[in-house]
Amino acid sequence: MNIHLKSADDIAKMRVAGRLAADVLEMIGPHVQPGISTGELDRICHQYIVEEQAAIPAPLNYNGFPKSICTSVNHVICHGIPSDGKILKSGDIVNIDITVIKDGFHGDTSKMFCVGEVADHARRLIRVTQECLYRAIGIVKPGITLGDIGHVIQQHGEGHNYSIVREYCGHGIGRIFHEDPQVLHWGSPGTGTPVQEGMTFTIEPMLNAGTRYTKLSRQDGWTVTTKDRRLSAQWEHTLAVTASGCEVLTLRSDESM
Ligand code: MF3
Ligand code: CO
Ligand code: CO
Numbered sequence: 552m553n554i555h556l557k558s559a560d561d562i563a564k565m566r567v568a569g570r571l572a573a574d575v576l577e578m579i580g581p582h583v584q585p586g587i588s589t590g591e592l593d594r595i596c597h598q599y600i601v602e603e604q605a606a607i608p609a610p611l612n613y614n615g616f617p618k619s620i621c622t623s624v625n626h627v628i629c630h631g632i633p634s635d636g637k638i639l640k641s642g643d644i645v646n647i648d649i650t651v652i653k654d655g656f657h658g659d660t661s662k663m664f665c666v667g668e669v670a671d672h673a674r675r676l677i678r679v680t681q682e683c684l685y686r687a688i689g690i691v692k693p694g695i696t697l698g699d700i701g702h703v704i705q706q707h708g709e710g711h712n713y714s715i716v717r718e719y720c721g722h723g724i725g726r727i728f729h730e731d732p733q734v735l736h737w738g739s740p741g742t743g744t745p746v747q748e749g750m751t752f753t754i755e756p757m758l759n760a761g762t763r764y765t766k767l768s769r770q771d772g773w774t775v776t777t778k779d780r781r782l783s784a785q786w787e788h789t790l791a792v793t794a795s796g797c798e799v800l801t802l803r804s805d806e807s808m
Pocket of ligand 2: 659700722753755787
């Protein structure tokens with residue numbers, strides 16, 4: 552394992568990248584309405600990132616990913632590819648995942664959006680998944696372990712009878728999009744890598760309404776769905792570990808911590 556601890560200067564740059572990624576989620580919110588395609592959402596975000604932010608959309612061409620954002624609708628867990636043929640309709644839930652590169656550093660964040668009128672059971676899945684992220688963020692400080700983070704998420708999610716996706720995880724982030732360590736969303740207290748000041752990583756729990764099992768599309772090589780085709784939700788923030796806790800680098804104005 553090769554964890555890149557960040558200097559104060561590095562974290563200042565990551566704060567900028569994180570702010571920009573959060574701004575994209577705030578900008579796109581009003582566009583997420585019945586009738587819009589995920590391809591159109593991608594074009595709006597791409598244009599905003601490139602033209603207004605003078606930043607780079609990290610997903611575009613990353614390991615061959617063909618678009619600038621990920622849009623994961625309903626039973627899609629993550630890495631959904633935007634397309635003009637995928638039209639959002641009332642009742643859909645969609646995760647939009649934004650990663651930008653600014654001044655060499657990445658900011659990575661995602662949130663769930665409700666399209667039109669969404670059923671209570673879906674809203675509850677979305678809420679509990681966000682609570683998992685917030686509870687995990689709430690314990691991050693030097694001296695805890697990554698297993699502590701996973702445990703908090705697993706306890707809260709499974710405590711509400713949801714399952715936790717295991718094949719995909721949070722990750723170290725900096726000049727490199729996905730670097731060490733892997734941040735699992737399940738685990739046991741006191742196990743795994745100790746958290747240290749200067750670490751920057753994401754936490755991005757994915758919770759399923761049904762079983763935890765996933766399926767990777769053989770058609771496009773990217774889209775990850777629930778095996779049982781029941782709903783999935785995800786929320787993501789990028790954090791920097793400070794002396795006494797952590798700073799959420801991708802905080803939006805609708806959030807407080
Ligand atoms: N943003 C995703 C993450 O949270 C990764 C997307 S990789 C892509 O780590 F290639 F699918 F864009
Ligand atoms: Co991420
Ligand atoms: Co992401």
